[in-house]
Amino acid sequence: MTLAGLDVQETELRLIPGLDEEVSQTLQAMRASAGDPRPRLVDTTMLYAPRSGGVKRYLMSKKAWLAENRPGVAHSLVVPGARHHAGSDGIIKLHAAKLPFGDGYRWPTSVRRWGAWVASLKPSIIEAGDPYTPGQGALEAGQRAGCPVVGFCHSDPAGLAALHFGEWAKKPVEKRWAKLFGQFDRVVSPSRFIAQRLEEAGVGNIVIRPLGVEVDTFRPDRRDRDWLLKKLDLPASARLLCFAGRPAKEKNIDVLIEAVQRLGAPYHLVLVGAGTGMPPEDRVITLPYERDPRAVARIIASCDAFVHANDKEPFGLIVLEAMACGRPVVGVNAGGVAETVDDSVGQLSQSADPAEYAQAIEALFARDIEAIGQAARVHTVERFAWNRVFEDLCMVYGETSGKPAFVQPSDWAVH
Numbered sequence: 001m002t003l004a005g006l007d008v009q010e011t012e013l014r015l016i017p018g019l020d021e022e023v024s025q026t027l028q029a030m031r032a033s034a035g036d037p038r039p040r041l042v043d044t045t046m047l048y049a050p051r052s053g054g055v056k057r058y059l060m061s062k063k064a065w066l067a068e069n070r071p072g073v074a075h076s077l078v079v080p081g082a083r084h085h086a087g088s089d090g091i092i093k094l095h096a097a098k099l100p101f102g103d104g105y106r107w108p109t110s111v112r113r114w115g116a117w118v119a120s121l122k123p124s125i126i127e128a129g130d131p132y133t134p135g136q137g138a139l140e141a142g143q144r145a146g147c148p149v150v151g152f153c154h155s156d157p158a159g160l161a162a163l164h165f166g167e168w169a170k171k172p173v174e175k176r177w178a179k180l181f182g183q184f185d186r187v188v189s190p191s192r193f194i195a196q197r198l199e200e201a202g203v204g205n206i207v208i209r210p211l212g213v214e215v216d217t218f219r220p221d222r223r224d225r226d227w228l229l230k231k232l233d234l235p236a237s238a239r240l241l242c243f244a245g246r247p248a249k250e251k252n253i254d255v256l257i258e259a260v261q262r263l264g265a266p267y268h269l270v271l272v273g274a275g276t277g278m279p280p281e282d283r284v285i286t287l288p289y290e291r292d293p294r295a296v297a298r299i300i301a302s303c304d305a306f307v308h309a310n311d312k313e314p315f316g317l318i319v320l321e322a323m324a325c326g327r328p329v330v331g332v333n334a335g336g337v338a339e340t341v342d343d344s345v346g347q348l349s350q351s352a353d354p355a356e357y358a359q360a361i362e363a364l365f366a367r368d369i370e371a372i373g374q375a376a377r378v379h380t381v382e383r384f385a386w387n388r389v390f391e392d393l394c395m396v397y398g399e400t401s402g403k404p405a406f407v408q409p410s411d412w413a414v415h
Helices: 020-034 054-069 111-119 133-145 157-165 167-181 192-200 225-232 253-263 293-302 317-324 354-365 369-384 386-401
Strands: 040-044 074-081 091-095 125-128 149-152 186-189 206-208 239-244 267-272 284-287 305-307 329-332 346-349
Touching: 020 074, 020 091, 040 054, 040 111, 040 133, 054 074, 054 317, 054 386, 074 111, 074 133, 091 111, 111 133, 125 133, 125 386, 133 149, 133 167, 149 386, 186 192, 186 386, 192 206, 225 239, 225 267, 225 293, 239 253, 239 293, 253 267, 253 354, 267 293, 293 317, 305 317, 305 354, 317 329, 317 369, 329 354, 346 354, 354 369, 369 386
Parallel strands: 040 074, 040 125, 074 091, 125 149, 149 186, 186 206, 239 267, 239 305, 267 284, 305 329, 329 346
Antiparallel strands: none
8 A cells, every 4th residue: 555645644743742842843844845846855864963974964065056056956854853843954853862872873763753754845756865764764755755765875784783793793784784775766876885785785776876075165275284283283294194084993093093103203193083082192193073174174185195994985975075185095995995096196005904004105105195186186076076976966866756857957946
């Protein structure tokens, strides 16, 4: 039996004591939005938090790009929050409990209720950005609204399960992951690496669409090396290596630290956000998480090279951002990073072994790092500027939904 056409009733959503007024106001605001006659894309994910990284930047960049380049399309974003609230910016936050030790992430509990909220926006197409409650709720919302659902695979949960809990955890998670992604009308992968993992798990109907970078925010003229050296109290002879991101196990921060310790003078590692709660380490300087992307760009551009040792990275948006800042990158010849970094824009270590990684850093600095950084900027602007990325993605939305507004910019005016 199809659920398409069933209206969302407020009583379905009033399941949290004391939040009736919040629920009512949020639902009213969402219903008002749903009255907009334009076709609507709804993005939904739990990978959105005050200190979250690449997925949040992708979603916010897409929202801004659609507003400027696709005025004939309405866009809403449904994410977990501390309370129910529908903002005038099209971002809807639904109350969800914080994950313990989850760095601000929140986990919604009810798939059915989440699906009802998303369906209340009367979407023309839904993009699910995770395989968790919002991703499952997106499928229910699609059935209810009678619209297609695209799954964007931003991560490899089976690989993460094996890393954190052991190989025994990989197969059960992979089975559930494949079952969910097999239900989407289209699956978007940011890299060949993740596409291959999906195919190995039995998922089909995959299209590869890389992520992009805000080239006007991350740019070489943010560079102010003297400012950073003074801030860090280091001499001009220092070689500054930078990593920015979450302090997650899969990021292999320990590999970066050991590599720098092996190298010794004049190398120093600058960790932006990733060193939170870490004990002091020789030649390692920890800086706090930066919410402002321009501040992140200034730090990255002011270092000499960007280092990234995750050998199972699904894509690595921060790598593109470093390249857009005109900095060469040292990565590992595996995962999504190996698809964006080669000898023309940086150096690849053959593995995440600290000794091999240290050798890759030395090999980079034996070359003309400024020329490589300039090449990295050109490469990123030509291939990964958000405009190109979102034009390609809108083709997927248009083909899947049958709505020409996604591929044909119009002079639509919202009154």
